[in-house]
Amino acid sequence: MPVRIITDSGSEYKSSDHPALEVLPLTVAFGDDVYREGVDITYDQFYEMLTEREEFPSTGQATPFLFQEALERAREAGEDVVVITMSSRLSGTYQNACMAAAAAREAGLETVRVVDSLNMTLGERIVVQYALQLVDEGLGANEIADALEASVPRVRIVGLVDTLEYLKRGGRISAAAGTVGELLSIKPVITVTDGEVIVLGKARGSKKGRTLLHQEIEKVGGIDFDMPGALGYSGLSDKTLRKYLEEYRDVWEGGIAEEDLPISQVGAAIGVHVGPGGIAVAFFSRA
Template identity: 65%
Template sequence: MTVRIITDSGSDCLQGDHPQLDVLPLSVGFGTTIYQADVDLSRERFYELLVEGDEFPTTGQVNPYAFSRAIARAQEAGEDVVVITLSSKLSGTHQSACTAAAEAGGATEVHVVDTKSVTVGEHILVDYALRLVDGGRTAAEVAAAVEAAVDRVCVVGLLDTLEYLKRGGRISAAAGTVGELLSIKPAITIDDGEVAVLGKARGSKNGRNLLRQQVENAGGIDFSMPVMLGYSGLSDKLLRKYVEDSRSVWEGNIAEDDIPTLMVGATIGTHVGPGAVAVAFFKLP
C-alpha cells in the first residue's frame, strides 16, 4: 500500500518537495497579523519583518484539525500514513498529531513519530522516511526505522547574535548585552528534544572552528544517510565560510556544492535571528 508522509513546517520541508509528502504550516504572528509559514509568508519576507519590524514574532503549533484533514485525505486515497513531527518538548504540534491519529478511522494505518528535533534535524529524518517510502517499505516499517534513527541524529548550530534569544526571553537581557559586547558566538544542539548550549567562542572564526570540532567530536558523519546544512537570514555567506573552514569534514565524502542546503524557516528563525548556521547528520552506527 502507498505510504503518505505528513510533517510540519518546523522541518523546513516545503510542500511539493516529494509527491508523497504533505507539509502542514505552523502559524507565525507579527502583532495581530497571523500568517501560515511558507504559505502566505515566505521565509525571505519573514526575515525582512523580523529585522525591520518592532514587534517580536510568535509561533503557533499545528492544530489537531489540520492533521485530521491531512490524514483523512490520505486515507480516502487508500494510503497508510506516517506523521513526523518536531520535538514534543518544543511544541504542542506532536500532541496535536497524536490526537488526530487517535481519532482517525481504521481504514488505513496511521503512525506518529516524535523526531526530538527541529529544522535541519527534523528535515533529515523526513528525508530518510521518504527514501524508505521510495524503497517500497510499509508504513509500519518506515515508522519503526525512523524512530530507531532518531537518537543517531546530531544537530549543531552556531548563532551570529544573542539579540533574538534576548528579545524572546530565552536568556536574560544582561547576559545578552555582555555576549554582544564580547562578540560571543554560542554553539547549540538539540539534546533529547530540547535546545542546549554546546560551547561559546569569541568571534566568528573561532565559532566556525567550534562548530567543526563538535561535528568531529560526534564521531563522524554517516554519509550513506541524509545530511543537511541550514542558514538563517537572507544570505548564506556565513554558511559558505563554515563549509570552507570545515573542508576536511566533507573531502572524500561529498562535494561541497552537492551538500543539501536550506534557509531556516520561522519556527527556529524567530529565536536565532539571521546569521545562524547549522548542520544535521546521522552519527555512524
C-alpha cells in the same frame, strides 16, 4: 498500500518537494498579523519582517484540525500514513498529531504512525528525508516508522548563533546577559539533546565559533554519509555558511560532492530565536 508522509513546516520542507509528502504549516505572528509559514509568508519575507518590524514574533504549532484534515485526505486516497513532527519537548505539534491519529483510526484509517523526531529544523528535516527514501524503496508504513524510531537517536544537529539579540528579545536569555554577550562578541554553539535545545559552548568571535562547531561534529565520530544530511543558514544570505564550508572542507570532502551539498534556508520555528546569520549542520552520526 501507498504511504504518505505528513510533517510540519518546522522540517523546512514543502509539499511540492516529493509526491508522497504533505507539509502542514506552522504559524508566525507579528502582533495581530498571523501568517502560515510557506503559505502566506516566505522565508525571505519572514526575515525581512523580523529585522524591520518592532513587534517580536511568536510561532504557533500545527493544530489537531490540520492533522485531521490531512489524515482524512490520506484515508480517502487509500494511503497508509507516517506522521513526523518536531520534538514533543519543544512543541505541542506531536501531541496534536497523536490526537488526530487516534481519531483517524476510529474513522477507518487502517495504519497511521506518529514519529517524534526529538529534533527541530534541519534535524527534523533529515528524519523526513530518510522517510521519503524508504517510501521510494517501497517499504510499508510500519516498516518506515520502525526504521525512523530506531534511527532518531543517531540524529545530530549543531548550530552557531551569530547574534544574541533575538534570544534576548524573546526572553530566552536576560537583557543583561545579552548585552554583555554582544559586547564580547559571544557566539553560542547549540544542539538538540533528548529533544531539548542546549548550549554546547560559547566562543568569542565568529571564527572561534565556527571552530567550536567543527569540534562538536568530530566529538560524535563524524558524519555517516550513507544517511541524509543537511546544512542550513538563517537570514537572507548563506555567506557565513559558505565561509564555514570553505574553512572546514575536510568535513565533507570525500563524502559528498560540493555541488551536491544539501543547503537549506531555515524558517521561522528557529529563526525567531536565532535571528539572521546563524548556521547549522544536521547529520546521522556513525554510531
